[in-house]
Amino acid sequence: MMAETAQAPKNVKFVITRQDDPQSSSYTEEFDLPYRPGMNVISALMEIQRNPVNAKGDNTVPVCWDSNCLEEVCGACSMVINGKPRQACAALIDNLEQPVRIEPMKTFPVVRDLVIDRSRMFNALKRVKAWIPIDGTYDLGPGPRMPEKKRQWAYELSKCMTCGVCLEACPNVNAKTDFIGPAAISQVRLFNAHPTGEMNAEERLEALMDDGGIDGCGNSQNCVAACPKGIPLTTSIAEINKQTTKHMFKRWLGV
Amino acid sequence: MRGFYSRKIHSLLGVIPLGGFFLEHMLTNFSAVEGGASGFTDSVLWLNSLPLVFFLELFGIWLPLLYHGVYGLYIAYQSKPNLNRFKLERNWRYTLQRVTGVITFIFIVWHVFETRFQVTLGNVKHEELGGLMHNIVTQPLLLTFYIIAIVAASFHFANGLWSFLISWGITVGPRSQRVSSVICLGLFVIVTVMFLVSLVTFRDSEFQTTATALQSLKTFI
Numbered sequence: 027m028m029a030e031t032a033q034a035p036k037n038v039k040f041v042i043t044r045q046d047d048p049q050s051s052s053y054t055e056e057f058d059l060p061y062r063p064g065m066n067v068i069s070a071l072m073e074i075q076r077n078p079v080n081a082k083g084d085n086t087v088p089v090c091w092d093s094n095c096l097e098e099v100c101g102a103c104s105m106v107i108n109g110k111p112r113q114a115c116a117a118l119i120d121n122l123e124q125p126v127r128i129e130p131m132k133t134f135p136v137v138r139d140l141v142i143d144r145s146r147m148f149n150a151l152k153r154v155k156a157w158i159p160i161d162g163t164y165d166l167g168p169g170p171r172m173p174e175k176k177r178q179w180a181y182e183l184s185k186c187m188t189c190g191v192c193l194e195a196c197p198n199v200n201a202k203t204d205f206i207g208p209a210a211i212s213q214v215r216l217f218n219a220h221p222t223g224e225m226n227a228e229e230r231l232e233a234l235m236d237d238g239g240i241d242g243c244g245n246s247q248n249c250v251a252a253c254p255k256g257i258p259l260t261t262s263i264a265e266i267n268k269q270t271t272k273h274m275f276k277r278w279l280g281v
Numbered sequence: 282m283r284g285f286y287s288r289k290i291h292s293l294l295g296v297i298p299l300g301g302f303f304l305e306h307m308l309t310n311f312s313a314v315e316g317g318a319s320g321f322t323d324s325v326l327w328l329n330s331l332p333l334v335f336f337l338e339l340f341g342i343w344l345p346l347l348y349h350g351v352y353g354l355y356i357a358y359q360s361k362p363n364l365n366r367f368k369l370e371r372n373w374r375y376t377l378q379r380v381t382g383v384i385t386f387i388f389i390v391w392h393v394f395e396t397r398f399q400v401t402l403g404n405v406k407h408e409e410l411g412g413l414m415h416n417i418v419t420q421p422l423l424l425t426f427y428i429i430a431i432v433a434a435s436f437h438f439a440n441g442l443w444s445f446l447i448s449w450g451i452t453v454g455p456r457s458q459r460v461s462s463v464i465c466l467g468l469f470v471i472v473t474v475m476f477l478v479s480l481v482t483f484r485d486s487e488f489q490t491t492a493t494a495l496q497s498l499k500t501f502i
């Protein structure tokens with residue numbers, strides 16, 4: 027604390043893209059906030075909420091955003107920071123070039139300011155049946171065991187927090203296509219790898235062979251570079267390419 | 282459901298038969314380097330002596346090209362390039378795959394019009410194609426256009442092969458995709474050089490002809 031107070035006060039400049047409601051057009055507003063050691067984009071937004079004054083010194087409406095966990099596990103705070111889609115709670119100001127430019131991830135419908143509607147992510151999970159059906163009218167007993175080696179890579183896939191960064195990074199996810207995006211494809215690989223989930227593998231593959239499915243991928247491979255969880259998305263996509271291709275031939279040949 | 286199959290067909294046609302034809306075209310042109318004007322004419326005549334050549338062209342070139350080309354334009358139109366945000370090597374290739382597709386499309390329309398279509402119209406005989414090419418590549422502007430198109434089409438073919446291997450689940454992990462990147466880059470270089478060497482060879486005076494039909498075509502061009 028001593029060291030901090032001894033430091034000369036400095037300011038951090040923010041340029042925030044705002045939007046009042048889903049229909050209205052966006053505009054930018056600048057803010058000058060006092061620097062505090064360890065501050066991140068969320069704490070900066072909290073500061074604006076506490077004292078909603080913009081860089082011109084005018085009173086303004088606080089900027090709206092979404093966040094929950096504040097430790098990069100829920101995905102709610104995803105936004106575009108200095109051109110890169112990422113989690114605001116993990117974006118330390120010390121590591122960012124200034125002015126810090128903050129925009130909503132416009133691949134998704136903007137609700138207000140930085141708040142977006144990620145429903146399509148969750149609808150995609152429903153569409154591909156990203157779960158393992160085990161409910162029945164009687165006890166089915168224990169399922170088959172998963173080999174440890176497989177468990178290890180499957181665990182990596184299970185880290186997905188449905189944040190939507192990979193969709194924002196993908197040049198094929200846009201208003202002209204209905205591409206489901208990398209995240210759901212990777213979840214199909216996860217659930218198809220599970221020894222019990224495997225029993226419904228074909229249902230998931232067929233969901234991805236439907237409109238807006240895996241054929242939407244154009245191999246730009248931005249997703250794997252952008253994913254904050256380091257999920258091997260392009261390996262998942264290629265693996266599902268393999269599974270759907272096999273399934274296609276199997277269906278044709280009536281095997 | 283329909284999107285999946287039409288996309289698979291687009292991908293397959295890019296390699297079989299179009300990729301195969303592209304390599305065949307490269308070798309035919311290269312016979313001009315190896316055998317001179319007569320060597321090139323022999324290759325052209327041999328190709329046209331193949332049985333059912335009309336159907337070979339129709340199902341091996343025209344229809345696949347029409348399908349892959351038109352659908353390819355649509356795929357390119359649907360993309361929203363974001364190189365400004367993601368300056369990554371793979372994203373560059375993704376973008377270039379679409380740009381080179383469009384260049385290739387424009388080039389092929391023009392190239393087929395001034396060569397193969399003129400044969401169909403009866404303005405040019407197969408034996409005169411070497412001379413026709415000579416007239417084209419001795420004009421600096423057209424030579425430049427051809428060079429750009431060769432580099433673009435070769436990139437589109439080689440990088441397309443890389444992406445084909447992923448689309449069919451043949452190269453799955455990052456290592457195999459890296460190895461195939463290197464192989465396809467090598468293929469890009471080899472194909473580009475072979476086409477370019479042939480192109481320059483057509484500038485040789487031995488390809489010059491005095492056929493009146495060609496002269497008129499030259500002024501037309």
Ligand code: HEM
Pocket residue numbers: 243244245291292293294295296299300303346349350351352353354356357378379382383385386387389437438440441442444445446448
């Ligand atoms: C006529 C103009 C053409 C256009 C507009 C065009 C367009 C495209 C586009 C946009 C793609 C990207 C598909 C994707 O990655 O999602 C593509 C892929 C491809 N193209 Fe073309 N193309 C053309 C001609 C050709 C020719 C002549 C060849 C053969 C030499 C070829 C071979 C390929 C291959 C192998 C792929 C990769 C397929 C895949 O990723 O699954 N294309 N084309």
Ligand code: SF4
Pocket residue numbers: 101185186187188189190191192193208209212252253254255256257259
């Ligand atoms: S795969 Fe990665 S980038 Fe995509 S939604 Fe999941 S955590 Fe986010």
Ligand code: FES
Pocket residue numbers: 092093094095096097098099100101102103104113114115116
């Ligand atoms: S608030 Fe949960 S990831 Fe940022």
